[in-house]
Amino acid sequence: MLVASASSLTPYALRQQIRQGKFKGNTSGQAAGFVQCNLAIIPADYANEFLRFCQANPKPCPLIGMAASPGDYLISDAGEDVDIRTDVPAYQLFEHGEPTAKVPDLLEVWRDDLVTFMLGCSFSFEEALLADGLEIRNITEGVNVPMYRTNLPCTPAGRFSGNMVVSMRPMPAAAAIRAIQICSRFPAVHGAPVHLGDPALIGIKDISKPDFGDAVTIRDGELPVFWACGVTPQLAIRQAKPPFCITHSPGCMLVTDIPNSKLSVL
Amino acid sequence: MLVASASSLTPYALRQQIRQGKFKGNTSGQAAGFVQCNLAIIPADYANEFLRFCQANPKPCPLIGMAASPGDYLISDAGEDVDIRTDVPAYQLFEHGEPTAKVPDLLEVWRDDLVTFMLGCSFSFEEALLADGLEIRNITEGVNVPMYRTNLPCTPAGRFSGNMVVSMRPMPAAAAIRAIQICSRFPAVHGAPVHLGDPALIGIKDISKPDFGDAVTIRDGELPVFWACGVTPQLAIRQAKPPFCITHSPGCMLVTDIPNSKLSVL
Structure with a gap:
């Protein structure tokens, strides 16, 4: 095989x-x-x-x-x-x-x-999070990470513009804090999360319905944690x-x- | 003067x-x-x-x-x-x-x-947060930082034991993420927050009624961010x-x- x-x-x-x-x-x-x-x-x-x-x-x-x-x-x-x-x-x-x-x-x-x-x-930072013992729900559940369009505008440059797309991984608060520490070390693979907590604050209406990828389980007491996502430039290119x-x-x-x-x- | x-x-x-x-x-x-x-x-x-x-x-x-x-x-x-x-x-x-x-x-x-x-x-990390342009609500409002007893147990050592006391500073999510980055550099002054989001998850029943210090305003869209607090060892000493x-x-x-x-x- x-x-x-x-x-x-x-x-x-x-x-x-x-x-x-x-x-x-x-x-x-x-x-x-x-x-x-x-x-x-x-x-x-x-x-x-x-x-x-x-x-x-x-x-x-x-x-x-x-x-x-x-x-x-x-x-x-x-x-x-x-x-x-x-x-x-x-x-x-x-x-x-x-x-x-x-x-x-x-x-x-x-x-x-x-x-x-x-x-x-995100593969690179997911590896660092797993190595630290954190759970990554999309990996546990064997699905694609859920991704969402947001209302966070990118800074335009020439013909390229658009809002940010984010990926989401739910975590208990202490794990989210640890993930922020780990991902801050890796700015070349999206870096620290851009948001956590209430999805509506960044324009996500229904967390159970991702715009790309698959929905994952969010357990009681977990926060959705949002990272800037590489789909953002793809959409900006298509828009250009x-x-x-x-x-x-x-x-x-x-x-x-x-x-x-x-x-x-x- | x-x-x-x-x-x-x-x-x-x-x-x-x-x-x-x-x-x-x-x-x-x-x-x-x-x-x-x-x-x-x-x-x-x-x-x-x-x-x-x-x-x-x-x-x-x-x-x-x-x-x-x-x-x-x-x-x-x-x-x-x-x-x-x-x-x-x-x-x-x-x-x-x-x-x-x-x-x-x-x-x-x-x-x-x-x-x-x-x-x-916490004076040391508050200074680092202010220097980065973050708002610290207890300073803005001119009161003592609100502090709460939690259900997070400390590791006992001999006659010393007790639950952790935390201080709380409300922030928008992006500021909370930045505060986690900054405070992670300062483990000698409580380091990164221990919790953020739902106070009930760490045993705080009413965020508007701190056990020590003064209540502060939490605005719509802000997360309460909780740091381990130096009142913890004081209570452990009193308990011993x-x-x-x-x-x-x-x-x-x-x-x-x-x-x-x-x-x-x-």
């Missing part, structure tokens, strides 16, 4: 399997201990504005690295021999903000004006409607050679 | 004024930027157990320093020429756990078996009923030469 054994693969070996079409699935839980990234690949005409959007909104859009030049598909920042066209299990293509196709590689669609951005994802762009397919991330601990600022 | 000008005194100059009987009041706001300590002075027969109690319960009982030997009244850890018998504006004496007298110095009651403990106090012991009188702290920033672990 390839998938069962893959979690012990190095990031390099896993990327080779992906490149060869032998690993096609969700990267969650694979190459444990290494940073996985959200991908945004957009035309050069939009790239500087998107870079400014990331810098102005570091909690939802934590930029871990980017291609040095338009057209670059070898991303040395991400690790050994990373070819961004082939080393992610699945990609989503967009035209004018609308999804058009899900593809297993970018060899046929690559263009010389495409700029690659790698953004931090570039003629063409690419993201990873949900759950199919770029697995880098960067140890999670390298992202810790403390 | 001595009191009005005293805040610009150095800790040493303020202690000299106190020693000479020229400054007799509350030390809050005096010698800004320097650590002020709760005092516990107890007989040697109880001292080792109290030391273990502090070590087992560092959030309510953060030990900043102690006398090297029983009977020592010159406490060099606290600063230049600190005489613990004369350099605090007012002291509370206890016999068998009951208050007996409030006195301006300890010259007549000092004994060779008394051991001095200096414990961190040593034949004789001494604390500072509430609000009349030992002002040390230690800059608040020295307590930051990061």
Whole structure:
């Protein structure tokens, strides 16, 4: 069973399997201990504005690295021999903000004006929380983390704008305080939560009905804790409607050679 | 006006004024930027157990320093020429756990078996929160911070035991998250909050009726945030009923030469 054994693969070996079409699935839980990234690949005409959007909104859009030049598909920042066209299990293509196709590689669609951005994802901080003994409800219940649109506006940059999307993990108060401490060490993967407690205060009308992902159980005495979410830049890109762009397919991330601990600022 | 000008005194100059009987009041706001300590002075027969109690319960009982030997009244850890018998504006004496007298110095009651403990106090972290632009309601409203008995048990040590007492400061969620980050840097002055949100979860029945201090306004959308409080060891000492012991009188702290920033672990 390839998938069962893959979690012990190095990031390099896993990327080779992906490149060869032998690993096609969700990267969650694979190459444990290494940073996985959200991908945004957009035309050069939009790239500087998107870079400014990331810098102005570091909690939802934590930029871990980017291609040095338009057209670059070898991303040395991400690790050994990373070819961004082939080393992610699945990609989503967009035209004018609308999804058009899900593809297993970018060899046929690559263009010389495409700029690659790698953004931090919650897998890294979830690993740090689990290592500390905290429970993460979406993992316990085996579902996708619930995500919600909020009324918290991002700082606009050029054609990029929109409200923040957040992920939610319910916790008892003492665990929430500990999670804030741990996540504060990792600003490159969304950092400390942006809100906790009453969902209505950030424009969430019904906590049992996430806009993305799955609902999870909130037990008596638990607080919903909200983190800025990587869906935020994806929606901002769709709203900006570039003629063409690419993201990873949900759950199919770029697995880098960067140890999670390298992202810790403390 | 001595009191009005005293805040610009150095800790040493303020202690000299106190020693000479020229400054007799509350030390809050005096010698800004320097650590002020709760005092516990107890007989040697109880001292080792109290030391273990502090070590087992560092959030309510953060030990900043102690006398090297029983009977020592010159406490060099606290600063230049600190005489613990004369350099605090007012002291509370206890016999068998009951208050007996409030006195301006300890010259007549000092004994060779008394051991001095200096414990961190919230003044230091309140200063760090204010410096970051956060509002502290008890300061805004010019009252004592509200304090509550909880159902959170301390770890017992010998004859010392009891539930934790907490102080409460209401804040919007984003400010509470920031306060957790800031206070996490200062474990020697109670550190991160121990709870936030529903007071009933830690055994507080009516948030508008503090057990000590004064009630403060909690606005719509604010969370009560609870910190471990230095009243905890005072109650534990009273409960242990040593034949004789001494604390500072509430609000009349030992002002040390230690800059608040020295307590930051990061």
